Amino acid sequence: MVLQTTDTIAAIATPPGIGGIGIIRVSGPRALPILRILFRPHRQHQTLQSHTLYYGTVHDRNGTVLDEVLAVYMQAPNTYTREDVVEFQSHGSYLVLTTILAEILHHGARSAEPGEFTKRAFLAGRIDLTRAEAVIELLQAKTSTGVQLAVGQMQGQLFQHIEEIRQSLVGVLAILEVAIDFPDDDVELLDSEQILKKLHHKVEKPLARLIAMADQGKIIREGINIVIAGLPNVGKSSLLNALLQEERALVTPEPGTTRDTIEEIISIKGIPARIVDTAGIREDACSVEELGIQRARQKVREADLVLFLVDASVPLTRQDLDLYTSLGKVDRVVALNKIDIADQDSLAAQESAFTDVEFVKISARDHDGLTNLQDVIYHNIMGEDASIKERESCAPNVRHLAILEETLSACQRINAALAGGVTVDLVAVEVQSALDFLGDIVGLTTTDDVLDKIFAEFCIGK
């Protein structure tokens, strides 16, 4: 469906505030006439070629010069929206930009809604919905891995995966339709075995992989919450500082140094992680420290992963073990700290105490073992198949995930229908519904309100 848009939209595409340059974008049939009215190229006799940058001035309706600009006209269809597009690069003064925009609106454009340029690109069929969504993803990415995934999706990686699955389902539907069209044929037209096999290998398995990637994508987008916990003086603040490579938290030989929680953002191999240093937890604390301990316990309850720290230079105590047990069900990694001063016997004793959990030997003071610690944390949160994203560069979002799961359920119904010997047309109905679900992901069958919701997340001018 190609929607014919007849109006022309315009918006400031750069963020508000002072900057070196600011960009105004115009898209639609009035883009070129507006450029001709407002812009005077430095060389008066120049005719404006498409996709060429011109230096000149922008004037208001009274002929007053508003700014010196670079302007470009991009003729449809080789543009972001597939419409005629004009861009003005002025100085990055918000006042100048809004004045130029007002002139553009005066000459027959209207203000673009958030994401409307990208929506036009989608409606014109230049990009599918997953590529459009990748644009927001890219704008919002917090880490280099997030950027990498967004770029992969923008280049159509997810679209390709979905398209391959869709084609397999279309193949299945074709087999079923032959059986529907020739019900009385002597030949056994419906080979359920073959359909089931195809469904399993070409549809269900790839769907399950995409679902696993979605889980990883969520972590890469939203990051995780890591809380460092342990008895007083085991080196929690030292570890925070070591991971940050900055003396952020106070470190002293006195137990009970940290009272309040301290939170910072770090990147664990490309995953954004909020890392929280807490008060050492102990029984006989003074009242201020006790408040800190309550906070520490609260943070542990909210954690995605607890980094449980023990002092490997002294024998493990009952308090260490009690605290460890009191962590409850939360995912954890144990770090045996101060290995620089720990003797072999006490280290061995500590290692044998933590047999049911992954542990790492570190020295927060000497920054020793930290790479290994980050590796272990990474594998703990991303699962065994942590390399998936590097190979395939795509991570379905929450919207995609819900649809992928629905598609997988539809596959289970196809399986049951084939096994249960129901009529072929009923099986075909289920296959069609699986196809429709996947169409929603790429935007073939997506309803207007879902589209509106997606594009509303964009900023204006994108």
Ligand SMILES: Nc1nc2c(ncn2[C@@H]2O[C@H](COP(=O)(O)OP(=O)(O)OP(=O)(O)O)[C@@H](O)[C@H]2O)c(=O)[nH]1
């Ligand atoms: N030798 C050695 N000393 C360390 C190491 N890590 C921390 N320390 C020392 O242990 C003491 C306590 O360190 P902190 O980082 O303040 O410990 P903490 O767990 O934050 O302590 P509280 O905030 O009181 O709970 C300080 O004197 C640190 O210098 C290490 O890896 N090796």
Ligand SMILES: [Mg+2]
């Ligand atoms: Mg501390």
